[in-house]
Amino acid sequence: MVSKKTKKLITFQETIFNLQNYWSNHGCLILQPYDVEVGAGTFHPATTLRSLGPEKWKAAYVQPSRRPSDGRYGENPNRLQHYYQFQVLIKPSPENIKKLFLDSLSSIGIDKNVHDIRFIEDDWESPTLGAAGLGWEVWCDGMEITQFTYFQQMAGVQCSPVSVELTYGLERICMFVQEKSNVFDILWNKNGTLYKDIYKENEKQFSKYNFELANIDYLFNAFESLEKEAKNLLLNELPLPAYDHSLKASHVFNILDSRGAISTAQRAGYISRIRDLVKQVGLKWLEEKK
């Protein structure tokens, strides 16, 4: 039986500590979040750029992620425009990665012996990154807690060797483990600070900005400038700063999208402009390492 005594409530920050410790013990570098707005942990150069080329690589980090159109003014118990992912990237993918992953779950309070853990087909694609992979959504009792992906292509380049990427949805995992039905009720630390104490106001303000106030003209111009800057940096053989500007352009695009300023017809065009930048960044990055 699971008794109340033996079951320790794992806080949000402990979840992060535990994952960091677990993956550190398994040889991963523990990195810090990338300091540019991104839509997912995958965009961190420690994943995108490091998954390219033949060198071994093992890293794990938390990445704050922004998806402007997912904002709900803090009124929806399950959706946020800013949330956290815990990202692991290992190249080449180890033989026992599935077991490593399942064991990591017990470090954050999910006992695979009493929960129904499923691997549901999910072939991942990121049109903006020119990336694709095969893998699964990992479900715990029907809830998606992690994306498990073998990268096949990144920045338009075929991956060899293949990296494996694990992306833990930290809020969802904590809601599940702490048995909360509202993301804002997640216990952040042991002293009773809740998720809402830190982020509720952010959700309100950013939703208002993303959906109502973001200046469309300014953002369209910003996109053009950022793209121009990235191109110029590429011409000057500086793929890393060029990548930063591609990410910024991508974020601007996401805000425009949530603002409803991009028609279906235009969408594909903008996405392919970002992809073109990322592809060139990838190629330059590989060239430079040679």
Add this chain to the structure above:
Amino acid sequence: MSEFFLELFTEEMPPSLQNNAKIEFLEILKNFLDEKKISYNKLYYSISTPNRLIFYFKDIVEEFEKKTEEIRGPRVDANKESLEGFLKSKNISKKKIFMKKTSKGEFYFYKIPSTKVSTKKILQENMPFLLQRIKWKKSMKWGNYELSWGRPLKSILCLFNGTSLNFVFYHLKSSNKTFINKDDEIKTRTFKNFVSYKNYFKQAGVIVDDRERKLSIKKNLEKISKTKNFNLNINLKLLDEITNIVEKPKVILCSFNKKFLEIPREVIQLTIENHQKFFPISDKKNNLLNYFFSVIDKEDKFGLIKKGNESVVDARLTDAEYFWKKNKSQSMLKYVSKLENVNYFNGLGNYLDKTKRLKNLCSVISDELLISKEKLELASTIAKVDLLFDLVNEFPELQGVLGGYFAESQGFEKEVCLAVSEHYLPSGLNSRTPKNNYSIALSLSDKLDALVGFFGLDLVPTSSKDPYALRRMAIGLIKLIIENKKSFKLKEMIDYSCQLYNNQSINFDRKSVHTNLSIFIIDRLKNYMKEKGIRLDIIESSLIDFDLNNIFVIFTKADRLNKIIKKQVGIDLIENYKRAFNILNSETQLQNEDYKGSADPALFKSNFEKDLFKKIHDIRKNFTSINLENDYDSQLSLLASLKKEVENFFDNVIVNDNDVVIKKNRLELLKMLCNTFDKYFNFEKIEFLNEKAGI
């Protein structure tokens, strides 16, 4: 006699890939055995779990005879080295070879004597090549390996006659062992045969046979439904999928908060079925209940899995409820103008443009159907508004349906809501066809506008590609017409649709839109008729004088004829036509003369001619009478009723009279007969299987 047993152990293989590999590789193995003439029991099969693909053959012969074979060596006049090389490669002396002339010159040959070959050996040699032949719809690489497979392949267990069949496949070596736990991939176990393998896993609670697994899930669903008095309507596709993502299935009954039943039922169903892979439940009156079945892959000892499943559904429905409440209070009429921001298709304007065109098309159709123009225009005005709403963004497959719900909650009239709800229907050959006139009108306008638009841009489907689903659109159009027994002036409507595009400064080549769209619709109609089981020759005949405005009549005539063609009345009527047509046809070719079907009664010599002439006249009169106008069965009976007069004519009158004038007059009489048939449709292409000789 031996058993062959192969297990390919992978990380979780998606259901569709599992199924493909299961079927395909079984076929590859079978073909290989057949090709080598190795006999086996015909009860062979493949089964699977998410991690294990299993192939099983029994009663395989252990040895088989390899027939003698002649192998061609080098040319007789080639240099010495090539001959030596040949002898060496075959490991034989010069005595064993002989010379033989072929069309390409004289060569050395070696005859391999017939030998006994061990099945095991030949399988061992060939397994890697056979495995290589599986064509994955999607495949991947992992780690540093070269192998490309559906999901990472971790182990190969292969047994033949109780011992391992050893081979190397990329970085893997086959053995008689496999991983016993799908999740830890450490502990292995050795197996001697398939029975012990199956039993072992059975004891561990794993059902390795997917057919058994499916049955077990189904039984449990039925059992609980019976005790709870549920109406169980198993989604078979989902059942298949679920079967292939669990290995130890258990069925549990879960529930969600009753308050969510206020959300449109389709949203709840989609959430439960498509997103969560659970089974929704209704009561005996088909009202959706706040229960669902979950098939889990583990004993739920502490009820944690049930709790988890329930809270996921609650969370998802909370999200849907948020949008439902928000959207239903957004006035659809106020949102119409915002459709301007949603692009319909490059070159075909935005959705506001489309809405305007629909409104105009609808107004024409309302005249034809004698329904309220105002109501229909209202329906067309709000039909596309749901595309602007979040809930449709979340559930794109419910476009239209949700529009209907929004309209209902905003107090629009019932028929308006229904029309909005059904206007994407029918969405394919097996999709439901709306019956309400308002729905028919809106759906028809929507499809016609799309077809004309895409044909106008010359984005016509090719044999393999139909990215804009125009085939489905045309089938929908045809179903709307035929299944509702309607006759629309499609030709005029296509013209009008072109005009509506033109009014928005979108210009098409009308003539080519007309021609190409006609051909396209004929093709779809042909397909539809084939699906309905109508004979090919009847389809061809019915389409000879194709008229877009007559789709329903064309179909009905073909359908009625098809129903009687094998009965006496059918045989009679075809015989009547064919006897006349055949003579007329050969004479027309011979004489190079055209007959108009105007016989002169004054030139008749016998009563048989007069009788036939009179009968034809009677029939023609009847054919045009009001009461037979749409009665195709009676029309066919009428044509069949000529039998006596036609038989008498052919038995007693020689068409080929010496007097050219009389002969011509008789042929004119026959032409008159054929023309009468043409009032139904052109029978030329109908095959007459009981054709009598010598007429």
